[in-house]
Amino acid sequence: MQFTSLPFHLVVVSSFLILSIAAYVVYQCFLSPLAKIPGPFLAKLTNLYRARLTLRGHSHRDYIALHEKYGKVVRMAPNELSITDPSGFREIYKAGNKFVKSASYNVMQGPCPFDLVGERDEQVHSSQRKLVARAYATDSLLHLEQNVDDVIRSLLAKLDSVRDQKIDLGEWLQLFAFDVVGSISFSRPFGFVESGDDQGLFQRIQNTIASLAWLMHVPWVYHLHAMLRPVIGNWLAITDKDGFFYEYASKETVGRKDRGGDDRDMLGQLLTAQSEKSQLRDADINFMMTTNVMAGSDTTSISLRGIFYLLLTHPEKLQCLMAELETQKGAGQLSDIVSAAQAKACPYLQAVIYEGMRLMPPVASVIDRDVPAGGMTIGPYFIPAGTVVGTTAWALHRVPEIWGPDANEFRPERWLDAKAESNLKRFFFAFGGGSRTCIGRSKSD
Numbered sequence: 066m067q068f069t070s071l072p073f074h075l076v077v078v079s080s081f082l083i084l085s086i087a088a089y090v091v092y093q094c095f096l097s098p099l100a101k102i103p104g105p106f107l108a109k110l111t112n113l114y115r116a117r118l119t120l121r122g123h124s125h126r127d128y129i130a131l132h133e134k135y136g137k138v139v140r141m142a143p144n145e146l147s148i149t150d151p152s153g154f155r156e157i158y159k160a161g162n163k164f165v166k167s168a169s170y171n172v173m174q175g176p177c178p179f180d181l182v183g184e185r186d187e188q189v190h191s192s193q194r195k196l197v198a199r200a201y202a203t204d205s206l207l208h209l210e211q212n213v214d215d216v217i218r219s220l221l222a223k224l225d226s227v228r229d230q231k232i233d234l235g236e237w238l239q240l241f242a243f244d245v246v247g248s249i250s251f252s253r254p255f256g257f258v259e260s261g262d263d264q265g266l267f268q269r270i271q272n273t274i275a276s277l278a279w280l281m282h283v284p285w286v287y288h289l290h291a292m293l294r295p296v297i298g299n300w301l302a303i304t305d306k307d308g309f310f311y312e313y314a315s316k317e318t319v320g321r322k323d324r325g326g327d328d329r330d331m332l333g334q335l336l337t338a339q340s341e342k343s344q345l346r347d348a349d350i351n352f353m354m355t356t357n358v359m360a361g362s363d364t365t366s367i368s369l370r371g372i373f374y375l376l377l378t379h380p381e382k383l384q385c386l387m388a389e390l391e392t393q394k395g396a397g398q399l400s401d402i403v404s405a406a407q408a409k410a411c412p413y414l415q416a417v418i419y420e421g422m423r424l425m426p427p428v429a430s431v432i433d434r435d436v437p438a439g440g441m442t443i444g445p446y447f448i449p450a451g452t453v454v455g456t457t458a459w460a461l462h463r464v465p466e467i468w469g470p471d472a473n474e475f476r477p478e479r480w481l482d483a484k485a486e487s488n489l490k491r492f493f494f495a496f497g498g499g500s501r502t503c504i505g506r507s508k509s510d
Contacts (some may be wrong), residue, residue: 104140125429158498201332252326371425
């Protein structure tokens with residue numbers, strides 16, 4: 066059928082749609098305040114580009130490639146930019162600034178009223194953080210070293226029992242990380258190292274985080290699903306965050322209360338805080354324990370796996386580390402299970418940890434922020450208020466301007482120069498930055 070033979074009203078509607086789409090494309094590519102900023106063509110037109118990038122499963126590598134191709138400022142969506150410019154990064158994540166978390170974090174928070182990661186309101190976040198900060202303070206956690214040491218002994222015993230077998234070391238490190246979180250949170254490990262089995266929990270965590278990652282870029286899908294869920298049922302793994310994992314953490318909390326435990330474990334610290342601050346509710350404590358179970362175990366295991374992988378693929382660096390540890394051991398400076406204080410006194414070990422987390426940071430996503438009133442300037446570009454800007458540690462940690470021409474190489478020695486170390490830590494983004502830095506980060510880091 067020819068276009069001219071269509072009914073007049075369909076011709077009008079079709080023409081209007083075509084002109085509207087054409088006008089939108091022309092605006093985004095040539096007239097938008099962000100039109101001059103380079104980036105993939107589809108990214109200029111739709112947020113679906115970022116969602117697809119995340120769904121592919123290796124967006125952390127993709128962001129590195131995009132910045133190598135387009136430069137320090139890349140347009141990732143019609144109103145969203147990825148930044149690796151050092152001065153721009155410092156401005157966005159400077160403590161006390163007005164770059165608040167973007168609307169994408171509404172998906173992360175979901176229906177949870179107490180979420181230190183997802184909460185966008187700075188005042189609410191500050192008051193919530195103060196309620197629970199004591200439980201996550203370094204000196205509080207150091208009281209629980211024995212709990213961690215017990216899990217280390219259990220892991221070493223299990224690895225000895227499979228000495229002549231081919232194993233997935235990464236899987237064992239994840240079992241270990243999960244049990245450590247259980248031990249410091251509830252005074253008892255979950256028993257995953259002992260059984261050598263995670264009971265399918267790790268895949269469920271992975272599915273939940275993967276679902277969250279792409280939905281943050283298309284929040285309308287999340288909200289539409291929430292509206293239709295009573296009719297269509299649950300199709301999104303993200304709902305496990307405030308469903309399955311909340312119930313899992315709640316049961317562990319009840320079990321810890323019933324059997325007793327070390328009052329200095331994280332739950333004990335929160336219960337003490339609750340007795341002093343009545344605004345901290347039981348549900349809030351359960352939400353914090355949910356974060357421990359999901360994010361705490363996952364980020365810890367990713368960091369461990371990355372560090373071990375880099376050491377095993379760089380045997381010369383492993384030899385340097387072993388030489389330091391053997392020297393310290395020979396001088397009587399290390400116990401069989403190395404304490405936190407002893408580890409802190411091993412410069413090369415600390416350098417390995419920093420370098421491992423630099424090249425393989427546990428959080429791969431761009432940490433989005435809204436540009437405040439007045440806008441900002443990055444290089445030749447003026448970025449108006451309301452634009453979403455952010456940085457991913459995977460790309461920032463490979464900027465030669467910051468890390469040198471060998472930015473892609475695993476070289477712990479870069480952290481041994483005291484003068485250089487001070488500057489490098491200003492751009493170390495594995496724990497986030499500004500007032501929203503991970504609550505578990507040591508103040509000495």
